[in-house]
Amino acid sequence: MPSLLRSEAQTRADLVSVDHTHVVLDLTGAGDHFRSTTTITFSGRPGSSTFVDFKGAELLGATLNGSELDPDSWTDGRLPLPKLAAQNTLVLVGLMAYSSDGEGLHRHVDPADHQTYLYAMSFLDAAPRWFGCFDQPDLKSSYTFDITAPADWTVLGNGPSERVGEGRWRITPSRPLSSYYVTLVAGPYASLYDQHDGIPLGIHVRASLAESLAAEAADIFHVTKASFDYFHRVFGVRYPFGEYHQAFVPDFNAGAMENPGCVTFRDSYIFRAAATTSERGTRAGTIAHEMAHMWFGDLVTMRWWDDLWLNESFAEYMSHRACTESTDYPLWVEFGILRKDWGSVADQAPSTHPVAGNGSADAQSALNDFDGISYAKGAAVLRQLVGYLGDETFFAGLNAYFTEHAFGNAEFADLISAWTRAGARDLGRWAASWLQTAGLDTLTAVPDLQQIRIARVPPRQAPADRTHAISVAGLDSTGAELFRTPVLVSGAETTIALPAPAYVVVPDAGDETWAKIRFGAEGWSRVGPLLPGIADDATRVVVYNSIRDGVRNAELAPAEALQIILESVPSEPHDIVVRDLLTFAQTELAGPYCPPAIRASRRRAVHQTAREILDGSGPGSDRQLAAFRIAVRSSDDPQLLRDWLASRQLPPKLSLDPELTWSLVSRLSLLTGEEALIDEALRADPSAAAHTHAARARASLPTEQAKAAAFELLMRPSEASAYTVYATARGFFEPSQSDLTAPYVDRYFAEIVDTAKFRTGWALGRAALLSFPFSAADESTLKLAEETLRNDDLAAPLRRSLVDGTDELRRAVTSLLKFG
CATH class of the missing domain: 2.60.40.1910 (Immunoglobulin-like)
Incomplete structure (x- = not known):
């Protein structure tokens, strides 16, 4: 399906103004589809023509102002709307497909209890996969949702959810919304509720995670309340969307999505096992980040995707400030060691782009620029700006921006104008040098x-x-x-x-x-x-x-870098730094940046350092837990892993939980090829997280049969969830199995192109990048990658992943040729 062009969006916005959208969904069916009826009332330029976005499985019927529209005119996800009147009523009736890729209306059946859970992800252009709409950020609409679902379900959305009958709910958001952050959460979710400063709060998880939620809820509520207080104080504008629900949902592609009033998060943030303070800090940062979007993106929305940074860079910067200044989680070390490194890699790749003003000729190209530059670089640049402007001018300008453009759309120039009126000077020069150029x-x-x-x-x-x-x-x-x-x-x-x-x-x-x-x-x-x-x-x-x-x-030289890191991290006080540096040492310095013949010796050095840190850690401490995880992942000793798996010789006060058990099972099965270990672990832990672990472990098995099955899953259509595909991709090209996976390097580049026939968007690009053969770092692999990029017909998400993967591969090959 073609991606919406910016020129098309501008033309449509000149012709159309949306008044109201009424969506009726029937979620009671047992099949793979659901019925969606959308009624849109809108004004238009009389006599003009436009189109509406609809990406259902079947268009059952459509009328415009009472006249039937030709269903055969519906092509490529668009239905033409001819001869508009000044006031129009459009009715679309469709059969929509539940998704398994985390976009549209996603359906997950929890293997732990076989209950069904739904959530809607409408970003970036997925809203038409579950209701008809004018899918662009500057055509906001008021909404009403009428939902029919099993009577024992919880049903949530962007506004208060009212039960209006047996198995029937009505959701009426209080403010106009852009289609990309419209959501629905439905299923037998377990919920906890609270309130703060007049704002009703809710946290929701699958029923099988209810016990884990109970253990984590106090911290989540604390961070949520502290963040509200902080943003109310510095922005001078209250949260405008009524209730505030946070739903931790399965198979979520991103970290979270800022749907007003009903934020969706990946449910791995509800820790079902021991977690360190730094991991809770990362979660706190995500909570604050999504809340900052209630102002940056939701209250004031960018007019087009080239101003995506007005959402992400600001949310990234403000979340780190909010957590550092108002919670127990100071996050600037995390920002430096994790986020800035991520952004730095992106800003040096051939796919680099300016923070702002990228053009984004279509929606899909904007999605390709949704990266570490939009987040980390933009936040770092804002940190420089605040140092230049000072807090008083910075926040005064933001207050004026929020007030002037509330519930509407704005552009970068509008924000510059607000800051200038607040007293800033020469921002044009600053913006030109920092926001509108690429690179470091x-x-x-x-x-x-x-x-x-x-x-x-x-x-x-x-x-x-x-x-x-x-x-x-x-x-x-x-x-x-x-x-x-x-x-x-x-x-x-x-x-x-x-x-x-x-x-x-x-x-x-x-x-x-x-x-x-x-x-x-x-x-x-x-x-x-x-x-x-x-x-x-x-x-x-x-x-x-x-x-x-x-x-x-x-x-x-990678060998020199490894020596520096291994000699310094035992004295490093921040566990998140220890974890990230030893992960870099194992996955890169003992991976693509290392000749295959000496990868094992470098991995042993990482393991020895992890054991040194483990032995010197306090019993039951975060540091002990972080070091143990790294020691497991870097171990080549099956007997040691068997002893730990049997709870023999474990460090003091450390006990196995489901995640540590899977870490041990995954590493041990990789070394020994014992698939029975995976089956046994799944019987003991039938959770969704366990099935994801099992998929990666099976892809990592050192057998020809396992690799053939994994490659088939990666390169062919299937009913597998996106998480299963991602896990399989992560486990396939294991650096210690270069001989076993060598025949698949050519096949990867020959066959990955065709995955665009059955995957789209996030899932297409993510699967391609995670399965990229980085471990085969040599000139022949680099040549194959470069030849593949000469294909002019690559789908945009696939091209972006191959460009980035090839750049990382080229860097490793260059290093190996120089240093050996």
Whole structure:
């Protein structure tokens, strides 16, 4: 189906204004389809023509102003609407298909109790898969939903849900909505309720997760309430959508979706096993992120997808501030070590793009730009902006923006105007250099006699004149900080006085800008060994990110990076940093950036470090749990894994839970090929999460039969859920099985193109990227990847995944050719 063009959206918005949309759904049938009737009242330009979006399985009937529309005219998800009147009534009756890919109206049957659960995901262009609509962000509508469903279900949506009869509900959102964040949640969900500051609150999960919800609800409610208080205070505009439900739903593709009044989250955030404080902090950040969208995106919605950053960058930035300033979860270390690394990889790929003003000729190209640039880079840039404007001007401008454009649509220029009226100056230049250009500058600070020279090198492909507000720190030979100096870096070189002789100078020591950081001629060999002695969290994160970036740019030998990481992480106090760096060491430094012949020895080194941390961790601590997980994943010792699986020789106060058990079963079956271990674990734990673990474990089995079955699932149509496909993709090209999977490298590139015939959107791109043969990092694989990209007929999500996968592969091959 063609993706909506921006030009088409502009034309339709000039012709049409939507008054009301009434959706009637019958969810009582037992088959794979449901009946959807949509009545849209709208004004139009008399005599003009347009189209409505409808992506059902069958169009059963359609009338415009009482006249039948030709069902044969419905093609490619569009139904033409000829000869509009000034006031129009459109009725669409369709048979719609439940989805299994997390988009449209998704249906999940919980293997734990065989109960059926539904939720709707309408982003980015999936709303027409469950009701007819004018599917573009600037054609907002008021809504009424009438739902027929089993009488014992919970039914939720974007407004209060009123039971109007046996098995019948009416949902009436209080405010106009864009189609992309319209939702429905229906099924025998387990629920807990509370209220705060006059706002009714609800949390909802599958019944099989009710016990886990009970254990997690207090923290979720606490973060929710604290975030509401924070946003009310800084924005000066109250939450405008009435009730606030948070539904943790199965098979969800993203982390969460900001549907007004009814946010949907992936249900892995309801921990069914032991979780660390940093994992709860990540969840807190997601809760605050989605709540920030109630203002950025829902109250004021971008007019078109090229301003997607007005949603995501702001929500990302404000969620980290909200959690750090108002909850028990300070998140700037998490932002630096996880989010900025993600965004940095995206901003150096061939698919990089500016934060704002990407054009987005159609909706699908906007979805392809929904990445670490829209989130992490945008948030980092906003952090720079706030440093320039100050909080008073920043929030005054936002208040004016929210007030002026409430329940409507806006563009970047509207926000710039609001800030300018609040007292900002020269924002056009700032926006041009930071938001409308791609790539990262490289900042290098070198002490030179009585001064420090800070060189700024813009990316060659997209030069820009950016000014960086940073701090520069000098360290002695133990890593102790000697001085910290604020500086504005502009032009090719900035020079400041050297406050004291320093062994190493770290630019952006507070991790406050968006740039690649380097340390002069001796580089990482000087700063790397200092990491255990660097007291400041942000400075360590800057150094660690520089190390990872140096590896990916073939500037730092992977073996040297591995040594630095393994020598420094035992003294690292933040578990999230330990986890992320050891994961990088195992999956990249002992994976694509390592010749196959020595991957096992590097993996053993990671395992030994994890065991060292494990042995030195407090019994029952988060650090112990994080280290144990890494030790399991990196172990090549079946007997050790068997002992742990039998609860023998476990670390003190650590007991096995379902997730740890699956980690052990997955690793042990990978090493031994014992599929019976997977079957036995599934009998003991029949949950949805267990089935996902089992799919990955089966794909990782070291047998020809297992690989053949997994490849068939990846490359052929099936009834398997998207989560099963993703898990299979993750387990297929296991770095330790390069000989076994070698025959499938050619087949991947030959057959992945045809998956666009039966997958679309998120599922198509995600499955392709997760199954990309990174572990086969050599010139022949790179040649196959480049040849595949010459195909002009690649579907957009597939092309984006192949572009990014090929770039990562090329970086690994370049490093191997240089360093071996």
